[in-house]
Amino acid sequence: MSSKSADAAATQLSQLRDAIDAVDTQLVDLIAQRAAITAQVGQVKRQLKQPLYVPEREHSLIRARRQYAEQKGLAADLIEDVLRRIIRESYRTQTMQATPTSTDLSRPVVIVGGRGRLGQLLAKLFGQTGYQVTVLDKGDQWTDELAAQAQLVMLSVPVNQTVGVIRQLPALAADCVLADVTSVKSEPLQAMLEQHSGPVVGLHPMFGPSVQNLAKQLVVVTPGRCADACQWLLDQFVNWGAHIETSDAGQHDEAMGWVQAMRHLSTFSYGLHMAEENADIDALLQMSSPIYRMELMMVGRLFAQNAELYADIIMANKQQFPTIGRYLERFGEALGYLEKGDKARFIEQFEQVKAYFGNYASQFLDESEGMVQLADDQRFRQQHGG
């Protein structure tokens, strides 16, 4: 290329980049315009007492924009990603729009364990929504008046203390809702039913106290007694944007054995193993594929949290321990035959597990591809600040 045509191409590149800047600026203006509209929507929904998160509406708007994107020759997934990210901002701006679903705001909501992290989040949510909130924690005393007045007593105490705290509760008003947010459900639910003859419900918020808002967060509900009288509480979580799944307490605990004990313990062991073997995290990260980086993140994030909390959660799922013992055996068995070079046995077992996962295997592969892409964007953002 002559130096003249190189100069012309360089000028053209700079002009094209100016044009991109202008379009990107318009994009920002449009997103700001949309944010102003969704803030108004939030206010109108507050008047109508409608929830933060409206899955049907999101589904229909995304489907329509996907079709339009395709007409324009764009990837439908691109537009869906962009819209979902923008909608996530709507949740943030609309969080203050929550409306109370209880008809009586003169009676207090009592959060027992309200100075713990989840307790603080709950106290904040109820407080921002217009409830009178009383927090009780270690060393605080119930008064007769508070016990007689409370419309809701919500227990947010460490998992190994929940049943003990329930047994110490004073007599509550007959229509007071007694609820807990412990990560195991059968024993606390039974204890609450024995302690209080009024409405009882077990809740398991499947999120940590660091969430910014409850949009799309899952709360598992294990019904106890007088479901109608507990409904306002469930509606309140829905109003905050949460998604509710109802389950039998026993079924919940069985599933949690897998999610909590099995997963946390194997994550802990993986981290322990890395530490004892002194694996070089920097070197692993430098040479990791995005999916391995994600796996490492799943391990590392555990150790940014509270050791006692995880010990309590794992030990509260003791029913899972025999299964975990069998996991160890299988791990050892696989290592043993691979050491002996028995590839056929590995392939045979692999096919067996593949058949067990069925359609989920390919579904999980597809789903994780999207997450891998996001993790990759995140990685470059961290490395290059871009």
Ligand SMILES: O=C(O)C(=O)C[C@]1(C(=O)O)C=C[C@@H](O)C=C1
């Ligand atoms: O339509 C609404 O109800 C909104 O609050 C707006 C909006 C959006 O940003 O488009 C946000 C949250 C809802 O889940 C659905 C859609």
